[in-house]
Every structure is written in C-alpha cells, then in structure tokens.
Amino acid sequence: xxxxxxxxxxxxxxxxxxxxxxxxxxxxxxxxxxxxxxxxxxxxxxxxxxxxxxxxxxxxxxxxxxxxxxxxxxxxxxxxxxxxxxxxxxxxxxxxxxxxxxxxxxxxxxxxxxxxxxxxxxxxxxxxxxxxxxxxxxxxxxxxxxxxxxxxxxxxxxxxxxxxxxxxxxxxxxxxxxxxxxxxxxxxxxxxxxxxxxxx
Amino acid sequence: xxxxxxxxxxxxxxxxxxxxxxxxxxxxxxxxxxxxxxxxxxxxxxxxxxxxxxxxxxxxxxxxxxxxxxxxxxxxxxxxxxxxxxxxxxxxxxxxxxxxxxxxxxxxxxxxxxxxxxxxxxxxxxxxxxxxxxxxxxxxxxxxxxxxxxxxxxxxxxxxxxxxxxxxxxxxxxxxxxxxxxxxxxxxxxxxxxxxxxxx
Numbered sequence: 001x002x003x004x005x006x007x008x009x010x011x012x013x014x015x016x017x018x019x020x021x022x023x024x025x026x027x028x029x030x031x032x033x034x035x036x037x038x039x040x041x042x043x044x045x046x047x048x049x050x051x052x053x054x055x056x057x058x059x060x061x062x063x064x065x066x067x068x069x070x071x072x073x074x075x076x077x078x079x080x081x082x083x084x085x086x087x088x089x090x091x092x093x094x095x096x097x098x099x100x101x102x103x104x105x106x107x108x109x110x111x112x113x114x115x116x117x118x119x120x121x122x123x124x125x126x127x128x129x130x131x132x133x134x135x136x137x138x139x140x141x142x143x144x145x146x147x148x149x150x151x152x153x154x155x156x157x158x159x160x161x162x163x164x165x166x167x168x169x170x171x172x173x174x175x176x177x178x179x180x181x182x183x184x185x186x187x188x189x190x191x192x193x194x195x196x197x198x199x200x
Numbered sequence: 201x202x203x204x205x206x207x208x209x210x211x212x213x214x215x216x217x218x219x220x221x222x223x224x225x226x227x228x229x230x231x232x233x234x235x236x237x238x239x240x241x242x243x244x245x246x247x248x249x250x251x252x253x254x255x256x257x258x259x260x261x262x263x264x265x266x267x268x269x270x271x272x273x274x275x276x277x278x279x280x281x282x283x284x285x286x287x288x289x290x291x292x293x294x295x296x297x298x299x300x301x302x303x304x305x306x307x308x309x310x311x312x313x314x315x316x317x318x319x320x321x322x323x324x325x326x327x328x329x330x331x332x333x334x335x336x337x338x339x340x341x342x343x344x345x346x347x348x349x350x351x352x353x354x355x356x357x358x359x360x361x362x363x364x365x366x367x368x369x370x371x372x373x374x375x376x377x378x379x380x381x382x383x384x385x386x387x388x389x390x391x392x393x394x395x396x397x398x399x400x
Contacts, residue, residue: 003270004263006253010246016239017228026289028217032247033254033263039216040251044244046210047232051240053206054233063204063233070203089226 007033059130061106061123062088071104078102080139084127084158086110086146094144102142105130110150111157119157127158131165139167147174207233259330261306261323262288271304278302280339284327284358286310286346294344302342305330310350311357319357327358331365339367347374 007029014025032040056062057069060082064070071077071091081102085091091104107122119125131138141162145151159169174192176185185193207229214225232240256262257269264270271277271291281302285291291304307322319325331338341362345351359369374392376385385393 004254004265006246006249006265007263010243010250013239013243013246016231016235018231019224019227024219026292027219029250030287030289031216031218032250035216037251039213040247043210043213044247046206046213047240047244049206050210050229050232051237054204063207065204065206087230089230092226 056106060104061108061126062091062104076101079134080136081142082127082131082138082140083142083144085144086151086154090144100142102140107145107154110145110154112150113153119161122154124158124161128161128165131162137166141166141169143169143171147172256306260304261308261326262291262304276301279334280336281342282327282331282338282340283342283344285344286351286354290344300342302340307345307354310345310354312350313353322354324358324361328361328365331362337366341366341369343369343371347372 010029011025014028054063057064057072059072062069078101082105084105086107088106094100105127109122111119143155145154155171162169173196175196176193210229211225214228254263257264257272259272262269278301282305284305286307288306294300305327309322311319343355345354355371362369373396375396376393
C-alpha cells in the first residue's frame with residue numbers, strides 16, 4: 001500500500017486469511033495502524049498464546065489446551081457414538097443444538113478428488129484405528145460432513161469403509177432448513193425433505 | 201470457541217477487525233491454528249513492524265516510513281493542488297488513475313453530526329493551517345471525500361471554510377460508474393449524470 005514496505009508485507013500476510021481480498025486486507029491493515037499499541041499487543045499475545053497452547057486432541061483431533069479435549073475427557077458423554085465432522089468449528093455448531101451427547105472425530109477437511117485430496121490427507125486412518133481399538137465397541141458413527149459434493153464424497157467413502165466395523169453408520173438428515181422458503185429451495189433439497197417426511 | 205480460553209481471546213481480537221463477524225473471526229482463528237509457526241511469526245513481525253515504523257506524514261497525514269511521505273517529497277508533483285480524502289487508502293485509488301499530479305490531504309475520517317463527530321475530530325484545522333501557510337499559494341483544492349452523506353457533509357463544510365482562501369474549491373464529479381447498468385442506477389446518481397453530461 002502506497003509503496004510502504006512494512007505495510008505491504010502486512011497486507012500480504014492479511015490476504016492469506018480465508019476469503020480476504022486485497023481491499024479488505026488493506027482495510028484490516030488500516031485498522032491495525034489506527035488501533036492503539038495496547039490493542040495490537042493484546043492481539044499479538046492472543047495469537048502467540050493460541051499457537052503455543054492450543055493443540056489437537058490426540059483422540060478426536062478437536063482443539064484442546066493440552067491432552068484430551070474437554071469432550072473426550074467428559075465421562076458423562078456416550079462413548080458408543082462418534083460424530084464425524086470436517087472442521088473443529090463444526091463441533092461447536094452441533095453442541096449448540098444440545099441434541100447430541102456422544103463423542104466426535106474431526107477429519108480436518110474432506111476428500112476431494114477434484115483437488116487431489118485423498119483419504120490420506122484427512123484423519124480417516126485415525127478414525128478407523130479408533131473404531132477398531134474402541135472398547136467398549138462403537139455402536140454408531142454419525143457422518144456429519146458438509147452437505148456439499150466433497151462432504152458427500154467423504155461420507156460415502158467412510159460409510160463404505162466402516163461397513164461391518166460398527167453396528168450402524170448414519171448420515172445427518174437432509175431437508176428444508178427452518179426459516180427457509182419452500183419456493184426458493186433447490187429441487188434436490190426439497191426432494192430429500194419429501195422422502196424424509198415424518199408423521200406429525 | 202469450544203471453551204478454549206486462548207482461542208476465545210483470539211476470536212474476540214479478530215472480531216474487532218472492520219466488518220468481521222463471529223463466524224469469520226472463528227474461521228480466521230482456525231486459519232492461524234492450521235498455519236505453520238513460520239507463517240504466524242511472519243505475520244506478527246509484519247504487524248509489529250508496521251506499528252513501529254509507519255507514521256503519519258506531518259504535512260498530508262498519509263502513511264509514511266518516517267518524515268514526509270513519498271508524494272510530499274516528490275518535487276515533480278504540483279504543489280498548487282491539494283486533493284482532500286477521508287482515508288490514506290483513498291490516495292492509492294486516485295494514484296492508480298494516473299489523472300492527478302498534485303498533493304493530498306488525509307482527513308482521517310469524515311464529519312458526522314449523527315455520530316457526534318465534528319470538524320475537530322478530523323484533520324480540518326491542519327488543512328486550514330496548511331493552506332494559509334502555503335507558499336506559493338494553493339490554487340485548487342479538490343474535495344474527494346466519499347459520495348455518501350458524511351462525505352457530502354464534510355465536502356460542504358470544507359467548501360464553506362476554504363471559500364476565499366484558495367482560487368477554487370472543486371468536488372469530484374458524480375455520474376454513472378463505468379460498467380454500471382443504467383436501469384439499476386439510483387435516480388440521484390442518474391440525475392447527476394444527466395446534469396453533468398458532456399459533448400462527444
């Protein structure tokens with residue numbers, strides 16, 4: 001920005017944030033320039049601390065402050081269920097529903113043949129080992145990967161792989177989202193919501 | 201995020217970036233967690249360096265690496281023209297046009313009676329002092345504040361204030377943007393574009 005090298009470097013670093021383009025990166029840089037030294041120091045401390053103290057849970061690969069994550073440590077959770085998600089943030093979304101009391105497994109991505117990302121790039125091997133070593137046995141694996149093409153591919157791959165290893169492998173239900181508008185819904189979703197209709 | 205305190209602190213700091221909501225802040229935090237230590241260090245270095253080495257030009261208040269900024273130092277620029285902008289980033293946008301060879305003055309904001317921001321909150325006093333002390337005299341001041349209500353208020357205020365101090369005070373032209381679609385244009389803009397029509 002304006003031939004000021006330190007500023008250019010910062011803008012370049014900010015552009016690496018997911019979904020951030022050149023204009024937004026410049027606006028972020030301008031924010032940091034305007035911010036007080038205290039605010040910037042606070043930010044740097046928070047960032048360093050995250051890199052130093054946040055690790056992946058060795059069991060489910062969610063974020064943890066060292067050792068097993070909170071959920072894996074929680075004896076009240078149902079150990080016979082594993083919900084498989086793509087990203088650690090997905091856990092928070094599912095936890096907010098209050099509808100699930102089992103454990104998780106974070107893949108850290110999805111299989112994407114288009115982008116050359118195979119099963120070896122996500123934590124599939126770790127999931128299989130976990131299922132095979134589990135005692136007591138895992139009863140259900142819920143596949144909660146995203147309902148997009150990569151998430152679907154991953155779910156199908158895992159369903160195939162886990163077949164026979166656990167009592168049942170399930171996939172989260174498709175249908176119309178609450179607050180959605182039927183006539184704005186794509187036909188695939190609407191088709192699934194009809195197939196998955198329930199008695200009231 | 202997920203009851204991990206360092207992560208919560210980072211998400212909170214990231215939410216302060218302009219236009220960033222909770223979801224995007226979480227996505228940014230996840231990016232930093234995935235990023236290599238080297239990338240994060242590079243980011244922290246760039247940020248610290250910007251805070252340490254980038255200052256405001258004492259003449260025009262654009263960013264500078266110390267002392268006068270590059271444009272104020274450039275003897276080939278026309279010193280009789282000052283283009284007044286709200287933010288330092290605006291300078292870059294105008295420079296890219298190649299249509300302007302004068303100097304700049306950055307207000308660092310706009311007057312906003314609604315938000316209780318008066319002329320004393322932006323660099324208006326400094327502009328007036330600069331105009332009065334200029335030798336040779338300033339011939340033209342171009343008001344290039346944003347074409348929104350705050351920018352308009354600021355332009356009108358400055359036009360009034362600078363009346364008689366310089367040969368002419370001008371405002372950037374309003375009209376339809378190139379690539380725009382006439383039938384999507386608001387009536388104010390279209391009205392201005394008709395009033396400001398030119399012979400071809």
